Amino acid sequence: MVESRGQALQRRRAVYRRRRAWAAVIAVVLLALLVFGLYAGLKTWGLLPSGQDAEESEAAELSGSNSDDDLASPAGSSAAAAEPEPEPTPEPEPEPERASDPSWDPDSIHVLVNRQNPFEPVDYAPTDLVVPDVPHYGPEAAMSLRQEPAAALEELIATGRQEGMALGLVSGYRSFDYQFQIYWARHAEVGTEATDLYMSRPGYSEHQTGLAADVISIENPDCMLGECFADTPEGQWVAENAHRFGFIIRYLEDMEHITGYPYEPWHLRYVGVETATEVFELGLTLEKYWEQPAAPDYDDAEPASP
Numbered sequence: 001m002v003e004s005r006g007q008a009l010q011r012r013r014a015v016y017r018r019r020r021a022w023a024a025v026i027a028v029v030l031l032a033l034l035v036f037g038l039y040a041g042l043k044t045w046g047l048l049p050s051g052q053d054a055e056e057s058e059a060a061e062l063s064g065s066n067s068d069d070d071l072a073s074p075a076g077s078s079a080a081a082a083e084p085e086p087e088p089t090p091e092p093e094p095e096p097e098r099a100s101d102p103s104w105d106p107d108s109i110h111v112l113v114n115r116q117n118p119f120e121p122v123d124y125a126p127t128d129l130v131v132p133d134v135p136h137y138g139p140e141a142a143m144s145l146r147q148e149p150a151a152a153l154e155e156l157i158a159t160g161r162q163e164g165m166a167l168g169l170v171s172g173y174r175s176f177d178y179q180f181q182i183y184w185a186r187h188a189e190v191g192t193e194a195t196d197l198y199m200s201r202p203g204y205s206e207h208q209t210g211l212a213a214d215v216i217s218i219e220n221p222d223c224m225l226g227e228c229f230a231d232t233p234e235g236q237w238v239a240e241n242a243h244r245f246g247f248i249i250r251y252l253e254d255m256e257h258i259t260g261y262p263y264e265p266w267h268l269r270y271v272g273v274e275t276a277t278e279v280f281e282l283g284l285t286l287e288k289y290w291e292q293p294a295a296p297d298y299d300d301a302e303p304a305s306p
C-alpha cells in the first residue's frame, strides 16, 4: 500500500511528539537525581546542617566547658545514641614474636656470621672457652667451645649415648689465626674457589664464635665432615634432636644460595633452645628466620692476601 504525502507527514509528526514526550520525562528524572545527589553529597561533606548536628551544637552550647553539667549528659547521650561512634578500625594482628633477633655483637649467642657478616673486630676471640667433656677427635687447638654451648653439647652427646648414638666432636672454636692458617694452607693446594666452597675465609667462620661444633658418627669415620653423615643413625638423631639442646643444623640442604655453604649436616650452631626449636620447627635457615639478606658470596672475589 502506498502512503499519501499527507499521511506520511502526520505519521512523522506523531513520531516527533512521542520523542519529545519521552525526552521531557527523561530530563525530569535526571534533574531529580541530580538534585538528590547534590543534597546527599553536601550532607555527607557536612556542608548542610542536619537535625542531629543542630541538636549536637545545642547540647554543646548547653554543656559549655563543664562536661559534668546535668543538662549536658542527657543531650550528649541522646546525640550519641542517635549517631553512634564509627566502628573503630580493628587493630592489625601483631606479628608473632620471634624467639630472638640477630645480633652483630660477637659475644651474643645470636650473632650472625656469614659471607656478608664478618666478625667485628675481625680477630674477635671469646673469653669463656672450655673443652667440653665429650669424645673428641682432632687437634686440641680446635676443640673448645664457649661455656654455654659446651655444656649443651655435653648434654646432647650424653643423651644421644643413652639412645645408642656414638657422637664425637671434631671441631669447635677456631681462632682467627688458626682459620687463617688452615684457609691459606688449603688455598695453596686448590685455589680460591675450591677453598671457599667448604672453608670460611679468616674472620668469616662461624667456628670463631665458639658456638659452632662439627660432630661425627664415631662408628662411621668415612662420613666425617661428609654429606653421608646425614644418613648415619647419629646424623639422623642429631637432625631430629639437636634443637632440644639449643643447636641447629646451620647449613641446610639446597640452601647454599642463602647460607653460602653446601649441606653440612655435621655443623651445629648453638643459638639457645627457644630459637633452635623455632628454627627447627619452621625448617628455616638462620638468615631467613632472622629475616636477613641471603649471603651466598663474599663481596670480594679474592680473599685478602696473607
Ligand SMILES: [Zn+2]
Pocket: 171, 207, 212, 213, 214, 266, 267, 268
Ligand atoms: Zn663446621
